[in-house]
Amino acid sequence: MDYYSNQISRLIEEFSRLPGIGNKSAQRLAFHVIDMPVDQVEELARTIVDARKNVRYCKVCCTLTDRETCPICSNPDRDKKTIMVVETPRDLAAYEKTGKYNGVYHVLHGAISPMLGIGPGDIKLKELMERLQGDVDEVIIATNSSLEGETTAMYISKLIKPAGIKVSRIASGVPVGGDLEYIDEVTLLRALEGRTEL
Amino acid sequence: MDYYSNQISRLIEEFSRLPGIGNKSAQRLAFHVIDMPVDQVEELARTIVDARKNVRYCKVCCTLTDRETCPICSNPDRDKKTIMVVETPRDLAAYEKTGKYNGVYHVLHGAISPMLGIGPGDIKLKELMERLQGDVDEVIIATNSSLEGETTAMYISKLIKPAGIKVSRIASGVPVGGDLEYIDEVTLLRALEGRTEL
Numbered sequence: 032m033d034y035y036s037n038q039i040s041r042l043i044e045e046f047s048r049l050p051g052i053g054n055k056s057a058q059r060l061a062f063h064v065i066d067m068p069v070d071q072v073e074e075l076a077r078t079i080v081d082a083r084k085n086v087r088y089c090k091v092c093c094t095l096t097d098r099e100t101c102p103i104c105s106n107p108d109r110d111k112k113t114i115m116v117v118e119t120p121r122d123l124a125a126y127e128k129t130g131k132y133n134g135v136y137h138v139l140h141g142a143i144s145p146m147l148g149i150g151p152g153d154i155k156l157k158e159l160m161e162r163l164q165g166d167v168d169e170v171i172i173a174t175n176s177s178l179e180g181e182t183t184a185m186y187i188s189k190l191i192k193p194a195g196i197k198v199s200r201i202a203s204g205v206p207v208g209g210d211l212e213y214i215d216e217v218t219l220l221r222a223l224e225g226r227t228e229l
Numbered sequence: 230m231d232y233y234s235n236q237i238s239r240l241i242e243e244f245s246r247l248p249g250i251g252n253k254s255a256q257r258l259a260f261h262v263i264d265m266p267v268d269q270v271e272e273l274a275r276t277i278v279d280a281r282k283n284v285r286y287c288k289v290c291c292t293l294t295d296r297e298t299c300p301i302c303s304n305p306d307r308d309k310k311t312i313m314v315v316e317t318p319r320d321l322a323a324y325e326k327t328g329k330y331n332g333v334y335h336v337l338h339g340a341i342s343p344m345l346g347i348g349p350g351d352i353k354l355k356e357l358m359e360r361l362q363g364d365v366d367e368v369i370i371a372t373n374s375s376l377e378g379e380t381t382a383m384y385i386s387k388l389i390k391p392a393g394i395k396v397s398r399i400a401s402g403v404p405v406g407g408d409l410e411y412i413d414e415v416t417l418l419r420a421l422e423g424r425t426e427l
Contacts, residue, residue, distance in 0.1 A: 034325035076274035
C-alpha cells in the first residue's frame with residue numbers, strides 16, 4: 032500500500048485488525064478519521080485508552096465495568112436472590128433492554144467447549160459458586176441455545192442442584208414474529224415440548 | 230445504556246459515530262478493545278491521532294499524504310506529463326493496484342453536484358488548472374461513472390480543451406466477468422458505443 036503514505040497505511044492496518052472490519056471498511060474509517068476535527072479524534076483516542084485501562088470485572092457478577100461493583104449489582108432495588116447466568120456482557124445488555132428483569136446477573140465470559148479446549152475452569156464458574164454460598168433463591172441459566180451453551184447449562188445445573196437451589200433454563204422456541212416455515216426442526220421440536228396451556 | 234458502565238457506553242457511542250458502524254458493531258468493537266493488551270490499545274489510539282495530525286494534501290496532486298509531496302508525485306520514475314483526474318484518494322488507490330499506470334494523479338476530493346450544492350469551486354479544480362500551466366501531454370478523466378462524475382468530466386474537458394491539451398475519459402462498459410443479463414441498459418449502450426475493432 033505504498034500509494035498511501037506511511038501513516039495512512041498504518042491507520043488502515045490498525046483498523047483492519049479489528050473484528051468485522053475488512054480492508055474496504057478500514058480504508059473508509061481511515062479517511063473518515065483524517066477528515067474529522069482534531070479535537071474529536073483526540074477524544075476518540077482518549078476514550079479508547081481510558082476504557083481499556085479502567086474497565087475491569089465487577090467483583091460480584093464479573094460483567095465489565097469501570098467501578099468495583101457494576102451499576103446493576105450496586106442498585107439496591109434489584110433482587111439479589113435471583114441470578115441470571117449469561118455468557119457475555121452483551122447478553123446481559125440484551126436482557127436489560129427488555130426492562131422486565133429485576134434480578135441480578137452472573138457473566139461467565141464464555142461457555143464450556145471441549146472442541147475449543149475451553150473447560151469449566153476457563154469461565155467464571157468458581158465466582159458463581161462462591162456467590163451461591165449466600166442467600167440465593169433461583170439461578171436462571173440464560174446461556175446461548177448453541178451446543179456450547181447447552182453443555183454449559185447442563186454442567187451448571189448438575190453442580191448447583193445438590194445445594195438445593197432452584198435452577199431454571201430460559202425457554203427455547205419459535206421467536207415472536209417468526210415464520211414457522213423458516214424455523215429449523217430442532218427449534219420446532221423444542222417449541223412443541225415447551226408448549227403451555229391456554 | 231446504563232447497564233453498561235459509563236466508560237463502556239461512551240466507547241460504544243464513539244464507535245457508533247464512525248461511518249458504517251451500527252450499534253451492534255460498535256458494541257463488538259468496544260468489547261474487543263477492552264480485551265486487547267494495553268500496549269496495542271495505546272498504539273491504536275496513537276496511530277489515529279498521529280494520522281489525523283500529520284496527514285495533509287500533497288502540494289502537487291492534492292491526495293492525502295503525511296509528507297509535503299506524496300510518494301507518487303515524488304517518484305522520479307513516474308511520467309509527470311500524464312495526469313489522471315480522480316475524485317478521491319481511494320480511487321487513486323484502485324488504479325494504483327492495477328500496477329499498470331505510470332502517470333501521476335490529481336485528486337479532486339469530490340465531484341460537481343448541483344443537487345448537493347457542490348460547485349467547481351468546492352473541489353480541487355483550481356489546483357489542477359495551475360498544474361496544467363506546466364508541461365502536460367494528456368489529462369485522463371477518471372471520475373466515477375455517476376451523474377456527478379460525468380458532469381465533472383464534461384466540465385473539466387471544456388475547461389482544458391481550449392489550452393490544446395489532450396483530454397480523455399476512461400471507458401464505460403461491461404465489467405470483466407460481468408454477466409450481460411444483469412447489466413443495466415445505459416451501461417450496455419455505452420459498451421456498444423465504445424466497441425473496438427478486433
